[in-house]
Amino acid sequence: MKFSTVLFFCLCFTVFSAIAQSGTIKGSIITSDGKPASLVNAEIKELQKRSTSNEDGGYSFTNIKKGKYTISVSFVGLHKQEKTVEVFENTITELDFVLSENATQLQDVVVTAAKNLNEKPVAAGKIDINPMDLPQSVTVIGKNVLERQQTLRLSEVLMNTNGVYVMSTSGGSQEEIAGRGYAYNSSNTFKNGVRFNNGTMPEVSALEKVEVLKGSTAILFGNVAAGGVLNLVTKKPAFDKGGEVSFRAGSFGFYKPSIDFYGPLANSKSIAYRINTTFEKAKSFRDEVKSERFYINPSLLIKAGKNTDILLEGDHLKDNRTLDYGTGAINYVIADIPRARFLGAKWSYYNTSQTTATATITHHITDNWQLRNITSYQSFNSDLYGTTRPNSGFLIPSDGTWARGLQKTKNEENYYITQFDLTGKFKTRQMKHQLLAGADADKYQTNAIAHTYANAAINNKNIYDTINIFDPAKFAQRTDIPELAPVTRTYTPISRVGIYAQDLLTITGRLKLLAGVRYTYQQTTGGYIDSLQKNKKVQTSPTINKAFTPRFGIVYQPASSVSLFTSYANSFTLNTGTDIYLQPLAPSYINQFEAGIKTELFKKAVSANVTAYQIVNSNLAQTSLTDANGQPNNNNANIKELAGEVTSKGVEVDIMSNFLHGVSVITGYSYNDTRYTKSNTYIVGSKLRYNPQHTANASAHYTFSKPGKLKGLNIGFIAYYVGERVGGRSTRVQVTDDVYKLMVIPGYTQFDISIGYSFNKISLRTKVSNLLNNLSYNVHDDNSVNPIAPRMISASVAYKL
Structure with missing residues (x-):
């Protein structure tokens, strides 16, 4: 234990001392009437590095080497926009885009620009790794799918995920989930990244998404079964008023x-x-x-x-x-x-x-x-x-x-x-x-x-x-x-x-x-x-x-x-x-x-x-x-x-x-x-x-x-x-x-x-x-x-x- 603790703190010290001196590009994408444009794709063409605008229309690229780059903003059905920007070390360079379309037209664009299966990092992974860079199979079932399919139980959510299935419903009181031949017991079920006792059926109506990490996740969570883990992510607070x-x-x-x-x-x-x-x-x-x-x-x-x-x-x-x-x-x-x-x-x-x-x-x-x-x-x-x-x-x-x-x-x-x-x-x-x-x-x-x-x-x-x-x-x-x-x-x-x-x-x-x-x-x-x-x-x-x-x-x-x-x-x-x-x-x-x-x-x-x-x-x-x-x-x-x-x-x-x-x-x-x-x-x-x-x-x-x-x-x-x-x-x-x-x-x-x-x-x-x-x-x-x-x-x- 002492050796491991020393190793951990040495690693942290080494990492902090190695932080690279590089530049950042960030900005906002809005419509001509000033409304934020979310889920729009942005790309640095020379690096083939991609980002997606968030709910506020913001996007960013970090750890970018000094130099000149072309930023391309695109979405299905509309013409690309491109701008050139120069990046300097230890400097945040801001670059904004204004879309000429109105809000009604943009609503259709937002739907088509949603993230796909290989663009949804999983919170259970503890680090924001692009799924294309992850040597592991992952699936994310988002809020839109849960609402469209009117899911009531977790078993209905998992009807969208192959290889993860209900192994039994013992006593009619719980859904025992399994994958790849191994049970997803309470050690393999998480809610918001924390182990969650699945001795009863979880409530689905409050979920923002369900994440499935197939295969071994022992490095992240310790003694979990080999088949994979489930992470239930609940809806979060927001600064815009709303509800249902x-x-x-x-x-x-x-x-x-x-x-x-x-x-x-x-x-x-x-x-x-x-x-x-x-x-x-x-x-x-x-x-x-x-x-x-x-x-x-x-x-x-x-x-x-x-x-x-x-x-x-x-x-x-x-x-x-x-x-x-x-x-x-x-x-x-x-x-x-x-x-x-x-x-x-x-x-x-x-x-x-x-x-x-x-x-x-x-x-x-x-x-x-x-x-x-x-x-x-x-x-x-x-x-x-x-x-x-x-x-x-x-x-x-x-x-x-x-x-x-x-x-x-x-x-x-x-x-x-x-x-x-x-x-x-x-x-x-x-x-x-x-x-x-x-x-x-x-x-x-x-x-x-x-x-x-x-x-x-x-x-x-x-x-x-x-x-x-x-x-x-x-x-x-x-x-x-x-x-x-x-x-x-x-x-x-x-x-x-x-x-x-x-x-x-x-x-x-x-x-x-x-x-x-x-x-x-x-x-x-x-x-x-x-x-x-x-x-x-x-x-x-x-x-x-x-x-x-x-x-x-x-x-x-x-x-x-x-x-x-x-x-x-x-x-x-x-x-x-x-x-x-x-x-x-x-x-x-x-x-x-x-x-x-x-x-x-x-x-x-x-x-x-x-x-x-x-x-x-x-x-x-x-x-x-x-x-x-x-x-x-x-x-x-x-x-x-x-x-x-x-x-x-x-x-x-x-x-x-x-x-x-x-x-x-x-x-x-x-x-x-x-x-x-x-x-x-x-x-x-x-x-x-x-x-x-x-x-x-x-x-x-x-x-x-x-x-x-x-x-x-x-x-x-x-x-x-x-x-x-x-x-x-x-x-x-x-x-x-x-x-x-x-x-x-x-x-x-x-x-x-x-x-x-x-x-x-x-x-x-x-x-x-x-x-x-x-x-x-x-x-x-x-x-x-x-x-x-x-x-x-x-x-x-x-x-x-």
């Missing part, structure tokens, strides 16, 4: 009023605010199932000086719903019962509350250097009580008679994090650097309280009652709610510290190198298991894990519109249990290789990217087959060895167009194959569960923008395909006549259509999801078999403030 009030209603008693308003605080020029809030209530296509949720997201932006911004954000979600584990399975085959049939007790519930407070301080040291700190606190509480999962405890026999038990848990989680990131651009001789150096520290404190039920009338077994899944009228179901006393409290504190550095080195105009490394130190000490009824507390064994995770990538750009890249990254995952000598188990290291091509076609009207990857976990933790003496008599599943290997490989294709003549298109395809390639426990060559080999997505949207009766009308179409995958439980090779089996889950294609119409400040929208009423399931093991929603209709009206 909306109401949405739909099938099965669904309704959702929402409010979003923003502006300067008391007409201040230095403080702006924003408040998003919504309430949602609905029944369900599932009998007896209902939900209710409330969300509020206040934020405040303070310009503390010319170079310093302070962003304060709050986030609170309360979600109460019926606990629902779906339709069940018999002998690893999905039960043939109606999609709507509910198998739990009517009073079952799963209630969660989540509160987050985040402060982001950004200080611009110079035009090229920036220091940012994010400090955040998050609490997550869950209260679950209901009948057990089908097949949990007692299997459902072929005649459908099932003895239901009870389960009750309460979890309390507190999470703290602070991180510092220093980013900057400088030159050493003829090579350009784009540097990221940082450190972070976070801490989890988790209390898990478990309860048990013992029915005195049935030999103290965990049996609440008996039902028949094929004939609900065969048995009378209990309706009382027994009192369950808490049995154990498990307290788990986890502390983690990380330090990292990364440099994007431009060797020539065409060749770029990305290299970096992270050191992570994690410890679990002070944990315990408290047997509440026996008044006995047992301390858990402390564990310490240390890991270096490197990253290396090469980008070659034969033309400004083409990038070829290849990369290697290493990540790690922590393991529970001990080795055969009862020592804490070492982490499993995962190696990932990625290669691809990113292209911009038809004058950047279309982006088309292809990526191939291979991820190998060559030391997967599995139950040890022997004890410390080499004898095959280990019956303790907590004693493990790093004896397995999982290999994930695949290809992804992404195509996205800008709005061109009112049309936008997003389409993609993903092939993934994830299998056990070595194992002492499971069949070598067998598939890992929940991962479809094939996924595909396509959406098209058209807006009528020409004057006439149809102006303001927009029509959208979405198609989403998820191929066959497997659930159940992987067969164990060392168990004779093993009852575990993999369960086939059928693939499906979902079609959605949406229609909207806007006039003045009013917008009307309607959506039909799962148009063809297709049926499939999201499955966790063999005990949470949740059918996808049938055809549903919703409509909304919105008024802009």
Whole structure:
């Protein structure tokens, strides 16, 4: 730790001392009537360096060598404007453009000049790297797509991202996301750059965009799964007054009023605010199932000086719903019962509350250097009580008679994090650097309280009652709610510290190198298991894990519109249990290789990217087959060895167009194959569960923008395909006549259509999801078999403030 700290501060000192003396070009692009022109392309022709004007019409080029250059401003359908400018060292040269078109004509231009797939840097990357320079596959789903498609859940957003899919909807209360064969658990889900507990479905109405970084991001965040990360970015305060009030209603008693308003605080020029809030209530296509949720997201932006911004954000979600584990399975085959049939007790519930407070301080040291700190606190509480999962405890026999038990848990989680990131651009001789150096520290404190039920009338077994899944009228179901006393409290504190550095080195105009490394130190000490009824507390064994995770990538750009890249990254995952000598188990290291091509076609009207990857976990933790003496008599599943290997490989294709003549298109395809390639426990060559080999997505949207009766009308179409995958439980090779089996889950294609119409400040929208009423399931093991929603209709009206 001491060496790493010294290394970090030495690096920072070296970087500051190496800041290059160069010039800056900046200016504004406005219309002839003085209004700012946003999203207009500007380019230095001699350097093929591009920029895009922001919402205020401003643009800038930094780190420009002394000399004369031609600045070209262009956008689809209009003539280019060019001006010559001379740049001097340590000087800001201002160059403004005035467009001769009026504001009405410019509105169409702004739509066609929007950033494409390869021009949207991701905030989760911690540094503003052009995606064409990044040897990694990234996707950004922006606000316009979210609004046009009338997204309600995160799964609907991800219908625009190939290779990222819902792996299960355990309990009907959360959407478990995965990609490239790996789960995007709470360690892989972020909101505004901070880890976010995804134990409940996040609110989508407050999102500005959703970022997907595929592949390894361990250098940025530590022990995250290899498949990638999600970053949910909420809407931010603004100094122009505005907002929207909306109401949405739909099938099965669904309704959702929402409010979003923003502006300067008391007409201040230095403080702006924003408040998003919504309430949602609905029944369900599932009998007896209902939900209710409330969300509020206040934020405040303070310009503390010319170079310093302070962003304060709050986030609170309360979600109460019926606990629902779906339709069940018999002998690893999905039960043939109606999609709507509910198998739990009517009073079952799963209630969660989540509160987050985040402060982001950004200080611009110079035009090229920036220091940012994010400090955040998050609490997550869950209260679950209901009948057990089908097949949990007692299997459902072929005649459908099932003895239901009870389960009750309460979890309390507190999470703290602070991180510092220093980013900057400088030159050493003829090579350009784009540097990221940082450190972070976070801490989890988790209390898990478990309860048990013992029915005195049935030999103290965990049996609440008996039902028949094929004939609900065969048995009378209990309706009382027994009192369950808490049995154990498990307290788990986890502390983690990380330090990292990364440099994007431009060797020539065409060749770029990305290299970096992270050191992570994690410890679990002070944990315990408290047997509440026996008044006995047992301390858990402390564990310490240390890991270096490197990253290396090469980008070659034969033309400004083409990038070829290849990369290697290493990540790690922590393991529970001990080795055969009862020592804490070492982490499993995962190696990932990625290669691809990113292209911009038809004058950047279309982006088309292809990526191939291979991820190998060559030391997967599995139950040890022997004890410390080499004898095959280990019956303790907590004693493990790093004896397995999982290999994930695949290809992804992404195509996205800008709005061109009112049309936008997003389409993609993903092939993934994830299998056990070595194992002492499971069949070598067998598939890992929940991962479809094939996924595909396509959406098209058209807006009528020409004057006439149809102006303001927009029509959208979405198609989403998820191929066959497997659930159940992987067969164990060392168990004779093993009852575990993999369960086939059928693939499906979902079609959605949406229609909207806007006039003045009013917008009307309607959506039909799962148009063809297709049926499939999201499955966790063999005990949470949740059918996808049938055809549903919703409509909304919105008024802009």
